[in-house]
Amino acid sequence: MNRADEDPIPDPIPDPIPYRLHVAQEDLDDLAVRLDRTRWPDELPGAGEAYGMPLGRARDLLRYWRHTYDWRAAEERLGAWPQFTTVIDGARVHFAHLRSPEPGARALLMTHGWPGSPVEFQQVAGPLTDPRAHGGDPADAFHLVLPSIPGFGLSGPTRERGWEFKRVARAFGVLMERLGYAAYGVQGGDWGAAISRELGRIRPGNVTGVHLNLLPGAGASAEPDPAELAALESAERERTLASWERMRTWTRERQGYADIQATRPQTLAYGLNDSPAGLLAWIGEKFTEWADPRCPVDRDQMLTNVMLYWLTGTAGSAARIYYERAHADYAGQPPEVSRTPTALADFPHDNFIPLRHIAARTDNIVRWTSYDRGGHFPAMEVPDLLVGDVRAFFRDLP
Numbered sequence: 447m448n449r450a451d452e453d454p455i456p457d458p459i460p461d462p463i464p465y466r467l468h469v470a471q472e473d474l475d476d477l478a479v480r481l482d483r484t485r486w487p488d489e490l491p492g493a494g495e496a497y498g499m500p501l502g503r504a505r506d507l508l509r510y511w512r513h514t515y516d517w518r519a520a521e522e523r524l525g526a527w528p529q530f531t532t533v534i535d536g537a538r539v540h541f542a543h544l545r546s547p548e549p550g551a552r553a554l555l556m557t558h559g560w561p562g563s564p565v566e567f568q569q570v571a572g573p574l575t576d577p578r579a580h581g582g583d584p585a586d587a588f589h590l591v592l593p594s595i596p597g598f599g600l601s602g603p604t605r606e607r608g609w610e611f612k613r614v615a616r617a618f619g620v621l622m623e624r625l626g627y628a629a630y631g632v633q634g635g636d637w638g639a640a641i642s643r644e645l646g647r648i649r650p651g652n653v654t655g656v657h658l659n660l661l662p663g664a665g666a667s668a669e670p671d672p673a674e675l676a677a678l679e680s681a682e683r684e685r686t687l688a689s690w691e692r693m694r695t696w697t698r699e700r701q702g703y704a705d706i707q708a709t710r711p712q713t714l715a716y717g718l719n720d721s722p723a724g725l726l727a728w729i730g731e732k733f734t735e736w737a738d739p740r741c742p743v744d745r746d747q748m749l750t751n752v753m754l755y756w757l758t759g760t761a762g763s764a765a766r767i768y769y770e771r772a773h774a775d776y777a778g779q780p781p782e783v784s785r786t787p788t789a790l791a792d793f794p795h796d797n798f799i800p801l802r803h804i805a806a807r808t809d810n811i812v813r814w815t816s817y818d819r820g821g822h823f824p825a826m827e828v829p830d831l832l833v834g835d836v837r838a839f840f841r842d843l844p
Contacts (some may be wrong), residue, residue, distance in 0.1 A: 461532050461533070461624065462530035462531060462532035462541075462624065463530060463531055463532070464528075464529070464530055465529045465530055465531045465540060465600075466525055466529065467521055467524055467525060467529070467600070468521065469517065469521065469757055473757060474517060477722055477756065478512065480721070480722050480723075481508060481511065481512040481722055481723070482512065484508060484721075484722075484723040486501065486504075486505070486723075487501070489501040495735075498727070498731060499727045499730065499731040499734075503734075504723070504726070504727050504730075507726055507730055507745075507749075508722075508723055508726060510745060510749075511722075511726065511749055511752075515745075515746060515749045516746075517750075517753055520746065520749075520750040520753070523568065524565070524750075527542040527544060527571070527592075528542065528543055528544065528545075529541065529542045529543075530542075530543060531600075532621065532624065534596075534617040534620050534621060535613065535616070535617050535620070536605070536606060537596040537597075537601070537604055537605070537609065537617065538596070538601055538602075539593055539594070539596060539601050539617060539621060540593065540594045540599070540600035540601045541564075541591055541592060541593035541594065541621065542564055542590070542591075542592040542593075543589075543590070543591055543592075543625065544571055544575045544589065544590040544591075544592070545575070545589050546575040546576060546587040546588060546589050546590075547575075547576055547578075547587075548576070548577075548578070548584045548585075548587035550585070550587070551575070551587035551588055551589050552587070552588050552589070552629075552630070552631060552654075552840060553588065553589045553591065553622070553625075553627040553629070553630035553631070554574065554588040554589070554590055554591070554630060554631045554632070554633060554836070554840075555591045555593070555618060555621075555622060555630055555631070555632045555633070555642070555645070556590060556591070556592055556632075556633045556634065556638070557593065557595065557618070557632070557633070557634040557637070557638030557641050557642055558592075558594070558595065558598075558634070558636070558637075558638050559634070559635055559636020559637040559638045559639070559660075560598070560636060560637055560764060560765075560767070560768075561728075561729040561732050561733070561751065561755070561764070562636070562751055562823070563594060563598060563599045563600075563750075563751050563754050563755075564592040564593070564594060565747060565750045565751050565754065566747075566751070566823060566825045566826055567590075567592055567825050568747065569825060569826065569829040570825045570829045570832055570833050570836075571590055571592070573829070573833045574586075574587075574588045574590060574833060574836065574837075575587060575588060575589070575590055577837070582837070583837075585841070586837040586840075586841060588631075588836075588840075589627075591621070591622065591625060591627075591630075593618060593621060595614055595637060595638075595641070595764070595767065596609050596614060596617065597609055597760060597763040597764050597766055597767060598755075598760055598763070598764040598767075599754040599755060599758050599760055599764070600754065600758060602758055602760035602763040602764065603758075603759070603760050603762070603763030604763055604766065607770065608770055609766065609767060609770055610767060610770035610771045610774045611637060611640040611641050611644060611767065611771060612644050612774070612776075613770075614637075614641050614767075615641045615642075615644035615645040615648065616648070618641065618645055619645055619648070619649050619652070622652070627652075628652060629652060629653075629654050630652065630653065630654065631653065631654050631655045631656070631657065631840050631843075632645050632646055632653055632655075632656050632657070633656075633657040633658070633659075633836060634658060634659075634660075635658065635659035635660045635822065635823075635824065635825075636660055636822065637767060639658045639659065639660040639661065639662055640662045642656055642657075642658060643656055643658065643661075643662060643781070643784060643788070643809070646784055646786035646788065647782060647783075647784035647785075647786065650784075650785055650786050653786050654786075654787070654840070654843050654844070655786065655787045655788070655789065655839060655840055655843045656784070656786050656787070656788040656789070657788075657789045657791070657835070657836050657839050657840070658788065658789065658790050658791070659790070659791045659792075659793060659796070659824050659832065660796060660797075660798070660800075660822070661790050661800045661805050661809065662781060663780060663781045663804075663808070664790075664798075664800040664801055664802075664804050664805040664809075665689045665692075665693055665798035665799055665800055665801060665804070666686055666689035666690035666693055666799075666801060666804075667693065668690075669690055670686050670687065670690055674686075675687075678803060682801065682802065682803055685799060685801060686801055686803075688799055689798065689799035689800070689801055692797075692798060692799050693798065696797060696798070700735070700797070703728070703732075704768055706765075707765035707766075707768035707769065708768040708769050708771070708772040709769065709772070711762055711765035711766045711768065711769050712762060714761075714762065714765060715761060715762020715763075715765065716762075718755075718761035718762060718765075719759050719761055719762060722756055725752060725755060725756055725761055726752055728761070729748075729751065729752050729755065729761075730748060730752065732822075733748045733751075733823065736795075736796070736797055736821055736822035736823065737795065737821040737822060737823055737826075737827050738793070738794070738795035738819055738820050738821040738827055738828075739795075740819055741819055741820065741821075741827040741828055742827070743823055743826045743827060744826065747826055748826075780808065781808045781809075782808070783808050783809075784808065784809050784810065785810050786810060787810055787812045787843060788809045788810055788811050788812065788813075789811075789812065789813035789814070789815075789835070789839040790805070790811065790813070790814050790815070791815055791817065791824065791831070791832060791835040791836075792814065792815065792816040792817065793817050793819070793820030793821055793822075793824050793827075793828070793831075794816070794817065794818065794819065794820065794821075795819075795820060795821030795822070796820075796821055796822050797822055802814055812842075813838070813839050813842075815835055815838075817831055819831070820832075
């Protein structure tokens with residue numbers, strides 16, 4: 447199952463071909479042995495979370511993973527989704543394609559980020575594809591396409607350089623063409639936000655709307671200028687100062703993982719690919735730290751995300767998207783202008799506070815909704831809010 451040991455998949459292959467996930471028992475047995483033989487590090491007394499995931503939390507998570515979490519049950523749930531693979535621009539692309547029972551359903555491409563996977567969308571898939579069965583209006587139905595980003599999980603590993611988010615966006619545009627969708631919406635957060643926004647920018651004739659729960663480049667990236675602040679309404683002025691403070695905290699306390707993945711993903715990969723405890727701490731920390739503590743991520747759903755990285759051996763391959771973006775010719779440049787109608791669902795515990803006056807410089811913002819709960823993983827934390835916002839946005843579009 448560890449694709450790092452497989453030969454590259456030839457291009458082309460029959461297009462697309464059905465896929466069903468089944469992990470060999472020997473791979474699960476190997477994981478159990480590795481978990482049992484975990485070599486734990488020391489921890490400073492009273493360190494709390496200042497140095498990273500606390501030892502006690504890591505032990506508890508690993509114990510649950512080893513003795514309670516049920517991969518076969520998760521595998522069965524994933525198997526309920528019709529899944530396929532195809533090859534685009536030399537990369538294997540895995541995706542789920544969930545057709546709505548409603549004949550007038552729109553198409554919607556939803557893209558995950560790091561350290562996620564399409565597993566993030568398990569709680570929203572049903573209400574979005576079949577609102578009638580979930581107490582909603584059948585007019586709000588979507589056909590869902592849920593790809594894994596090239597290099598991540600079942601779309602990995604990538605076999606060549608250059609798979610940054612713009613290339614991914616182009617590939618996903620090809621995917622939607624192959625599925626026969628001439629018009630569709632896109633949705634995403636984290637890397638999925640960058641990919642979705644880019645797809646809307648480069649294919650305005652196909653993408654009817656861009657729905658985001660993170661808006662790349664829309665936060666305060668430098669200390670606000672007094673003249674800039676003076677020109678803002680009081681609420682936006684206060685929000686700008688808060689955005690800058692959150693960015694300062696992020697840079698000082700939380701940026702390290704991204705810097706490592708943007709500079710030395712190969713070095714990092716040895717540890718993450720060999721130690722399930724290391725992978726659990728590296729990924730599990732983010733699902734805890736980036737989520738709203740009032741609506742935490744489900745532990746089993748988080749572990750299924752971890753399992754997809756572990757079983758495919760793609761922790762290093764997924765990390766490379768940070769490297770490729772940091773070394774692309776557009777690195778450090780502001781976002782290019784997008785004219786496609788764009789909505790932002792703003793969740794208060796996300797990593798950055800977006801600013802509408804900055805977003806308006808580069809994006810056609812037609813809907814901006816701030817919520818009182820939720821964080822970086824709204825499809826897992828507050829699926830009801832995300833579903834409602836997606837429905838409301840696309841309902842108002844032609």
